[in-house]
Amino acid sequence: MSFRYYADIIIDISHENLDKTYQYAIQEEMEEKAVIGSLVVVPLGKGNRRINGYIVGISTEPKIGAERIKPVYEVVEGAPVIESHLIYLAYYIKEKFGGTMNDALKTVIPVRKAVKIKEQRSVQLAVGTEEAHRLYFEYQKKNSKAKLRLLEALLREPTLDYDVVINKLGIPRATLLGMEKQGVTRTSSQQIYRNPIKAQEEAYQPVSLNEEQSYIVEDFLEDYRQGIRRTYLIHGITGSGKTEVYMEMIASVIAMGKQVILLIPEIALTYQTVMRFYKRFGNRISIMNSKMSQGERYDQSLRAKNGEIDIMIGPRSALFTPFQRLGLIIIDEEHEYSYKSESVPKYHATPVAVERARLTGACVVLGSATPSLEAYLKAKQGEMKLYTLTKRAKEAEPPMVWIADLREELKRKNKSIFSGKLKELIRDRLNKKEQIMLFLNRRGYAGFVSCRSCGYVVKCPHCDISLTAHNNRSLVCHYCGHEEKQPDICPECGSKYIAAFGTGTQKVEELVKKEFPEARVLRMDADTTRNKGGHEAVLSAFSGHQADILVGTQMIVKGHDFPKVTLVGIIAADLSLYTGDFRASERTFQLLCQAAGRAGRDVLPGEVVIQTYHPDHYSILTAAEGNYEAFYEQEMLYRRLMQYPPAAHILLLLVTSKEEEEAAKSASRLAAAVKHYIENLKQGIVEAPGQSAGENLGGSLGENPGGNSGERPGGSLGENPGGNSGERPGGSLGENPGGSLGEKPEDGPEEISMIGPAPASISKVNDIFRQVIYLKHRDYDRLVEIKDYLEGYFNFSEQFAKSGLQFDFNPLSGY
Known part of the structure; x- marks a missing residue:
């Protein structure tokens, strides 16, 4: 059987060995529907398993013998069609950040499956007024009560909601259907959108720009x-x-x-x-x-x-x-x-x-x-x-910023979490009926639970991390969600001296209520805003001055504008400063500036109190001054010295396995592969990714499960990358639609440097063991080449059968 068109399809399975395009034949009756970006159902493997896939290219030439190419089963009705330029964008994401093409395609699809369209049905009068009155008298004579009710209602209002007709007027569906057949009424449907924005009548007040x-x-x-x-x-x-x-x-x-x-x-x-x-x-x-x-x-x-x-x-x-x-x-x-x-x-x-x-x-x-x-x-x-x-x-003035040295507070015998200055200003604002925001970037009641006798810390059984205490005496893992009750005695030594240490937002809320019993207090964190509408409920209550003090994590300092907030207290500025992350100072500076920016945004002047054990740290001093340029210059000195982004680029390899030993072995093999690559690079040898890497380093190629021609994404998506879905021309994915991400910092390392392998800082999450390797280089695209090389080695080698590998370029969170 001959076909006019062939589709290059990405199979909807995120597995490295299937990360290629497979060619399928488009049956004649599907030619109008099967366009670039369509979701289709195709046969996969020897058993012809039905599986979804996305069309990323269409051509008129088969890549192998036409008799060996299987046909597309069907085009999925109602499924979103991906725009052509979004398919290009998906390829760019895959190439520059790692993962499979299927992962990338799912990223760029706003809604991944068809959803039932919501319709509004209505009933209209299909005859003129004169004919309607004639029918009215006819229904009276026949004592057709239901027809009379409907006709009376339609004479008053020519269009009625279908549900009103059936439920409120009590018109049987059979009666309505009969009147439609007689041509007296007609029922129509109109699509209505589920709109998350509720319409408001409030007029826009133009603002004059400065x-x-x-x-x-x-x-x-x-x-x-x-x-x-x-x-x-x-x-x-x-x-x-x-x-x-x-x-x-x-x-x-x-x-x-x-x-x-x-x-x-x-x-x-x-x-x-x-x-x-x-x-x-x-x-x-x-x-x-x-x-x-x-x-x-x-x-x-x-x-x-x-x-x-x-x-x-x-x-x-x-x-x-x-x-x-x-x-x-x-x-x-x-x-x-x-x-x-x-x-x-x-x-x-x-x-x-x-x-x-x-x-x-x-x-x-x-x-x-x-x-x-x-x-x-x-x-x-x-x-x-x-x-x-x-x-x-x-024309509001920037707030006055005070730095409270918590070391001095301890010397003054103040063991409260509130410094003397913060207490004084809170009382002042409560007396003036103004509002206060207290910021602490740690939710829960306390940081961890520990035994003071033997030092035992209660950890998550599935993750290498301590459990966070909440005020209902529950302990929660914020990584996998594991929850258990706080023990009364130490499981390790039997001591009764086991208690929660550190402070979270729940604890701050409790202490505020104790210190300022007259204050109305709200708390806003991931726990109080978990349900839909919870976020808005807290903000609306505070905006309406139903509370005097808002305690919360970073979500309270993000872009909110409360005219009556004239005091912001930052309970512990050091929480984000010493986290073992090279971005800690930048993160601290940003959080402090954002928090300080909530005070005095209207006509009332604002004040900010930053509580810290390190008042001389440059991130705290420059934040207090609101001096971004000074912070930038100081921080860039550190980044250049240590070759951290943006002075250089980092590629993190995250190796995972259910077996601790297997994770370590796989990480060691990858580290050896990196050394192999670097040595070859010094000699001017650049190995191609994919099959060659797998063969050279002992890998083995997987089979082609589709029974069709399979290739790595890399044909051509079409002449116009900005075009929309539904275009007939175009092959597969382009050679390099993305161009280069990689600026080459002047001070970056000329050679690739490697740190690791080593266990991640949290070496187990949800019963999965984790190892990390860090690679540094001045050229982003060189790291992309290494990523491609290692993907080839990892995907085609059976040595990694029990392990997983993820890539993270210039990571923003710690591992």
Whole structure:
């Protein structure tokens, strides 16, 4: 049997040995539906197992004998079709960050499966008024009560909701069907969208931009109108009005017929934030977040694809909104760690946004009061255009910052978690009926439970980490979710002197209520906001001044604007400072600046108290001064000295296994492979990834389970990478759609350096043992080459059958 078209398909199984395209024949009756981006069902392996797959290319030539190519079974009805440029973007993510192509495709699909469309059915009068009155008298004569009720209702209101007709008027379905057959009524259906935004009537109040804000908007638009597409960084102090700048940019870009994606960390994606944009842009905006139902996500994705909205607001995942006319991507609070995925593929939203902008002719705007060192270095080197906002909007003054030395507090016999200064200012604000925020970046009641007799620490049985104490005497693992009751006696030595140590938000809440019994206290952390609507409930109550003091983790300091908050207390600034992570100082500086920025944002002046055991640390001193430039210079000295990002790039190899010995052996083999690669590189030998690496290092090739031609992604996706799904031309995936991520820092190491292998700092998580290897080099693309080489070795060698391997470029979280 001959076929006109053949589809290159990525099988919906995330396994390294299946990470290639398989060619299947498109049957004639499917030719209209089977387009690039379609979800299809195909036969796999000798048993022809039915499995889903994604079409990433279509051609007219078979790659092997046509008689050996199996046909596509079916195109999945109602499943989202992936845009062509998003398939390119998926390939870029796979190449630059690791993982399989299937992993990457699932990343760029906003909704992965078909969802039942929600419809609103209505009943209308299908005859004229004169005929309706004639029928009315006819029904009266026949005593047709149900027909009379419906006709009376339709004469008053020509269109009625179907549920009202059946349930409220009590019209039997058989009666309604009979009237339809007679041509008296008709029933119609209309799709309605599940909209997560509730409409508001409140009018938008225009805001006048100050001189700095106006300059940024005008300069950006001058570039945009001239067709200049680049990346911009807005460095504006907290409260400087970056959101107003974004809104002006957005208004101008959508007036040109373009669409906009605004990324906001999920922790800051509040009702308050969304309403600011809704008041300005109305129904032309939508949101996407993890708390929405599948139906809501599906509907908003459909609205975006159909061009019914101009602006999508959401966290990292909103980056893949299927807009057809994308013109601008804004990443607010670009320094936030949540923009880096913690699951495979471990991509970062910023470079992926830049790549999507390149593919679609859009530009990217980053904004932060405390930019990441990576972004600021690029701005200083001219890779981004830098704008600054140095003044607070509304002409508010920056808050007065006090540093409380907790060592001195102990000398004064103050054993409370509140310094004398913080107590004094809390009482002052309570007397003035103003509001207070107390920040501690540790949820729970206490850090850990330990025996004072023998030193035993209660650990999770599934993870190499201590359990966190909560105030209901439960101990919880924040890695795997294991929970158990706090023991009354030490399981190790039998001592009764076992207790919780450290302080969490629950404990702070309890101590605040004890110290200030007259205060109304709210707590906001992952425990109090776990349920849908919990986040908004706490913020709404505090905004409505139903509480005087808000205690919380970092989620209380993310972009919220409370005019009556005039005091912020940072309970323990050192919690994030000594974590064993080279980014600890940067993280501390950012958290302190963000927390301090919540105070005095309106007409009332603000004060901030930073409590610390290390008052002379540069991250604390520069945060107190609000001096980003001084912090940047000091921190970059350390990064250059230690060859840490952004002075160099890091590739982390995470080796996992259910067996501790197997994890160690696999890590050692990979370390040996890296040394082998480095030695060959010194001699000018560059080994190709894939099969050659597997053979040279003792690996073995897997079989082709599809029975079809199988190749690594790498043909051509089509002539126009910015095109949309449903195009007929195009083969498979392009050679390198992504270009280069890798700036080469001047001071970076010329040679690849390796640290490890060694057990991860948390060596067991959920009964999986973990080993790590760190590789450093100045060239990002060189590390990508090593990643490709090791993937080939790992995937084609049976030695690693009991192990897993993940790659993390420039990791933001500790292992």
